[in-house]
Amino acid sequence: MKPIKRMEIVIGTVHADRVIEALRSVGVTGYTVINGVSGSGDRGTRRIDGVSGAFENCMVISACDESLVDPAVKKIKPILKRFGGLCLVSDAQWIMH
Amino acid sequence: MKPIKRMEIVIGTVHADRVIEALRSVGVTGYTVINGVSGSGDRGTRRIDGVSGAFENCMVISACDESLVDPAVKKIKPILKRFGGLCLVSDAQWIMH
Amino acid sequence: MKPIKRMEIVIGTVHADRVIEALRSVGVTGYTVINGVSGSGDRGTRRIDGVSGAFENCMVISACDESLVDPAVKKIKPILKRFGGLCLVSDAQWIMH
Amino acid sequence: MDVSLLLDNLRTPAILFFGLGVFAAVVRSDLALPQPIPKFLSVYLLMAIGLHGGVELMRSEIDTSVVLILLAAVGLSAATPLWSFFVLRLKLDVPNAAAMAATYGSISAVTFITATNFLDSLNSTDPAYTPGGYMVAAMALMESPAIVVGVLLARYFASPAKDSDSSSDPLPQEDRGKIDWGELLREAFFNGAVIVLVGSLLIGIAIDEKGWDSIQPFVYTPFKGVLCLFLLDMGLVAARRLSDLRRCGPSLIAFAILSAPLHASLGIAVAWLLGVGQGDALLLAVLAGSASYIAVPAAMRLAVPEANPGLYVTMSLAVTFPFNITVGIPLYLAIIEALWA
C-alpha cells in the first residue's frame, strides 16, 4: 500500500478532454472516466434527457502522487471557473500490484 | 481548498428522486448522479438485465458542508431502511473555483 | 455511523466477475458496480469505442469491515497484476439503517 | 394434445431465437443486448401491438360480446390474485405473497404477442382464428387491476410494524409504511408499459387508413423480426435467472408452472361461455395464464418494497414465461380446439 491522493472531477462531457489534457500536461497519466452522469450545482440541473448530449456530465477520477495535485489543480481550476463543475481531493491507499 | 464531507448514496433508481428531494429539503443543492449501476447487498443482487429497469441502482454523490450531513442523514435513513441501499460519508477537500 | 473501509477497484469489464468472486470468497457480499467506464493507465488508453466492448472498464466499489480488506486485497492483487487495473482503499463512515 | 401444434410453435423463428438465447446463457457466452436496447425494443413492441389493435378495432364492429370480453378480462385480472394470495401464504409472508399474486394476476405483453404470432403462423383460413383488435384492449385493461389488488392485500394483511427499531427511527411510527395512494395509482395506471400500450391503441383508433399506411412499414411489417431479437434477449435474461431458482424452493416453482395452465383454463372457460372464436379464446387464455415481469415488478418495488423481487421476478421470468411461450400456447390451443370442435 502507498498513500496517494484521489482527485474526483465532475465536468461537462463536452469539456472533459480539456481536463484530461490538463492532467496529462502535469504528468498524471492514470485516470478513469465515468460517462453519462447527471447532476445539479450552481449552474442549475443537468439532465441527460434525450435529443442532445450537450448537458451530460462526466466524472474523472484519478489516483496520483500528492506532489502532482497542486500543479493539476492549478490547471483545472480555470476550466471549472469557465465551464462549471466540481473538484474534490481526498486521501486513499493505493494497492500496488 | 476547503474541507467538506462527501456523501455517497446507493439507491434504487426508482427511489432516487426521494433521496434528492431529501437532500434539497435540508439545503444540499449540489449533487451528482451516476445511473445504470448494479450491485449486491442485504436484499440480494440487482442486475441491470434487460426487460425492466426496475432493479437498477444509481449512485448519488454530494459534497457538502459538515453541518448539513446530520440533517441529510436523518432524512435519508428512513428511505434506505424502507427501500434498501447504502450511505457512506467521508472527508475530502473541495477545490474552490 | 460506523467506520469502515471503502475499496474502489477499476478492472476490465470482462474480468469483473473474477474480482467479485474474489470479494465474495473472503466474505464481502456488499458491492456496487459502475459499468461503461473508460480510462487510461500503464497499459494504455481504454476507450468504449463502438464495435467491441472488449476494452471497457468497470468500477467496483465496496464498503466493508477493515478486517476484510487484507484478505480481499490478497485475492485481488494477482488479478490486477495479470489483467491490469487499480485498487484504492480509503476511510469512510457507514450510515447504518 | 395435437403434438404437431407444439412442433409448429417450436419451429417459429421467434421461439427458436428464444432457445438460442437460453443456449447462449447456459454455455455462459458473453452475448448480450445491453440496456437500453431491450427497453427500446419493448417500447417498440407495445407501440406496434397497440397501434395495430387500435386500427383493427376501428375496422371491426363493436358489439356487446366485446364489452363482455373486456369485463371478463378485468374480472380475471382482479380475481386471480385473490386466490393466488391465499395459496401463496402457505409458503410466503404477506408482502411476498401479495407481490407474487399481483405478478400472476397481471399479464405479459410479450407472451400475448408471441401467441398472436403463433396464430398468424398457422395460416388458418378460418376467420375464427383471427383475434379481434379488442383483445389488445383486453390486455391493456388487465395490466393494472392486479397491481391494485396486490397492494391492497399487502396492506390489509400487513403485520403490525415491529417496534424494535422505533427508537433509531427518526420518522413518526405512522409515517412508515403508509401507502401513497396517488403514487400507487399513478404507478398502476400510468406506468410506461400501460401508457405506451393504451396510448398507441387510442392513436390507432384516432388515425385514418392513410395514417396507418404511412407508419405500418415501421410498426407492422418488421414486427415479427423484431420479436425474434427481443426473444433472443428474453432467452438470455430468463436463463441467467435459472440459477436463482434454487433459492426459491420447489413449491414456488410448482406454483409458477401450475398456475399458468390453471389460470389459462379459467380464461378458456370464460371465452367458451362468451362464445368467442378460437383466436380470441387463445389470447384470453394466454392473458390469464401469463405473469408480468415489467409493469408489476416496477410497481411492487415502490409499493411493497419488503417483497423480494428475487422471488416474483424470477418465477414469472424464468419459469412461467418460458413455459407459456413454448408449451403453454400450443397446449391451450389444443384444449380450445377440443372444446370448440
Next chain:
Amino acid sequence: MDVSLLLDNLRTPAILFFGLGVFAAVVRSDLALPQPIPKFLSVYLLMAIGLHGGVELMRSEIDTSVVLILLAAVGLSAATPLWSFFVLRLKLDVPNAAAMAATYGSISAVTFITATNFLDSLNSTDPAYTPGGYMVAAMALMESPAIVVGVLLARYFASPAKDSDSSSDPLPQEDRGKIDWGELLREAFFNGAVIVLVGSLLIGIAIDEKGWDSIQPFVYTPFKGVLCLFLLDMGLVAARRLSDLRRCGPSLIAFAILSAPLHASLGIAVAWLLGVGQGDALLLAVLAGSASYIAVPAAMRLAVPEANPGLYVTMSLAVTFPFNITVGIPLYLAIIEALWA
C-alpha cells in the same frame, strides 16, 4: 385560417405520439426512451432526410431560383439573430441574449421533418405542394451561420472581465474568455448534426438510383414510423421542461411564442418574392420560424458557457418546438394558401 388544416395536422400519427409523450410526462409516468436511443433516432432521421433530399436534388433540375432560395435561407439564418439579440437584451444580459439569438436564428430539423410529413399527409395532387430536394440543402445551410453570429455578438458586446477574482486566477487575464476560433468554426460547421445532414445529402447526390433502391427500405419506407417514436420522446422531454418555465419569466415566453410566426412570416415573404411553390414556402417558413435545441446548445456550451442553457434550451424545446409542430405548421400553410391564392 382553415381549421381543418389544424385538425388534419393534429391527427397525424407523429403529432398524436408527441401528445402521448406530453401526457406521460404530465402524469409523471416513468415512461422513457433512455439515452442513447433518442440520439440514435436523431442520427437516423438526419441521415434519412439528407439522403432523400440528395436523391431528389439529383432528380430535379437546378435553376437560379434554387440558388436564390439557398442564399435567402443563409440570409435569414444570419439576420434573425441580429434583431433578436437587441430585443432580448431588454431582458437578458449579453451572453444569454446572444445564445438565445443564435438558438432562434438556427433551425430545428425535426420541425422541418414534421412539416414535410404534414405536406405529405395532405395527399395533394398539386405539384407545388411537393417541396424540392434543395430545401434539405437550405436546412443544412441554415444550421451554422446563426452560431457564428451569436458568438460574434457575445464577443463584441462582452462586458470587460471583472477584476475581483483576478488574484485567485492563475491564468493571465487575456487567456480567459478568448475565443478559440478553430474550435468554434469546427463546432459550427462540423458538429454531428451538420455532418450527418450534409454528408447524407452529398451521398444522396453521389449514389445512383440502384444505390438508392438498395437503402431506401431502411432510410425511406419506415421513416414516418420512426418519426412517431422520436416525437413520443420529444413530447416527454419538452413537457418535463415545462416546470422550468416559471424561472424564465413571461417576456421570454412571449418571445418564444411570437418570434416563431414572426420569423416564419419573414420566410413566407421571401418565398413569395422568389415565387416558389407552396411546399417550398412552408418549409422556408418553418426553417425561419423554428429554433435549434441540438446543434446550437452544444456549440453555446463551448463558446458562450456563461449563458444559461436553462433559458435557451427550455424556450426552444418546451415552447417554440411544440408551438410550431402543433399550431405553427398549419397556420403558416393557411397564410401561404391565402397569399398564393
Next chain:
Amino acid sequence: MDVSLLLDNLRTPAILFFGLGVFAAVVRSDLALPQPIPKFLSVYLLMAIGLHGGVELMRSEIDTSVVLILLAAVGLSAATPLWSFFVLRLKLDVPNAAAMAATYGSISAVTFITATNFLDSLNSTDPAYTPGGYMVAAMALMESPAIVVGVLLARYFASPAKDSDSSSDPLPQEDRGKIDWGELLREAFFNGAVIVLVGSLLIGIAIDEKGWDSIQPFVYTPFKGVLCLFLLDMGLVAARRLSDLRRCGPSLIAFAILSAPLHASLGIAVAWLLGVGQGDALLLAVLAGSASYIAVPAAMRLAVPEANPGLYVTMSLAVTFPFNITVGIPLYLAIIEALWA
C-alpha cells in the same frame, strides 16, 4: 485492374458512409453513435447474415465441393496464424505476435458483409457471381480456429515466468499464467459473435419459407441501409485510432497492409483449385484476407492479457479493415476475373 470496379465499390452507399465517418473523425466532429448502438447493430448484422445464409443453404444443394470449401476455410484460418506468428516475431514479443497472428487468422464479418453487398451491387446476371449460403457457414467456421492456434502459440513459446516479483506474489508460481482451457474454448466457440452467427444460420436452416417470409422485412429488406449506419460508425472508430498508428511502427503497418492481399491470394488460389464460382471465390478471399476486431480481441484480453490491444486492434481496425473494404474487395475481384477468364 479494372478501375471501374474500384469506382463502383467506392460509390456504394455503405462505403460512402464509411468515408463520411472517417471525415467526421478527421475534422474532430463530435458525431458519435454511442454504445450500445454499435453493438446492437452488429448483433443485427450477424443475425441477418446468418439467417439469410441458412435459408440460402436450405434452398441449394449441398455437394462435396461445399464440404471441401468449408474444410479449406478452416484450414486457412488455422494456417495463416502460424506463418504470421513467425514473421511477426521478428518485431514483436511472443504474446503480441501470437495475438496479432490470431487476429489476422480470424475474419471480419463486416468485411464479408461489405463484399456481399458489393457483389450484389454489380447486378450481374451470371449466377457464378451469386455466392452460396454455405459461405456464411465458412465464415462461421473461420472465427474460432485462429483463436485456439493463437493461444497455443502464446503458450508454447512463452518465456519462463520472471522471478523478480515472485516474493510479492501471493499466488503460487504455477497458478499464474496457466491456461483455463474451459474458459478459452468457451471464449473461442461461444463468444457472442459466433453464437449469433452460427445460431442464426441454424435457425435459417430450421425455419420454412413461411417463417422466412415473416421475418425478412426486418432481417433482409433493410439490411443494406443498416450497413450504411454501421459503417458510418466504423469510419469514426477506425479513423479515431489512426493517431495510435504512430506508436505501432512502419513494419507492423506494412504487415497489416500486405498480409491482406497475400492471405486473400491464398484464398483465391484455394478457390481456384476447388473450381468454385467468382462470387464464392471473392468471399473466400475476403475471409482469408480480413482480420478480426471483435471476437479475437475479446478472447485475447482473457487468454493473452500480456498482449497490447493497442497493437492488434489498431492494426486490424484502422489499417486492414479500411484497406479491404475500399481497395481490397475490388482488387481481389479483378484478380479473380483475370484468373477465371
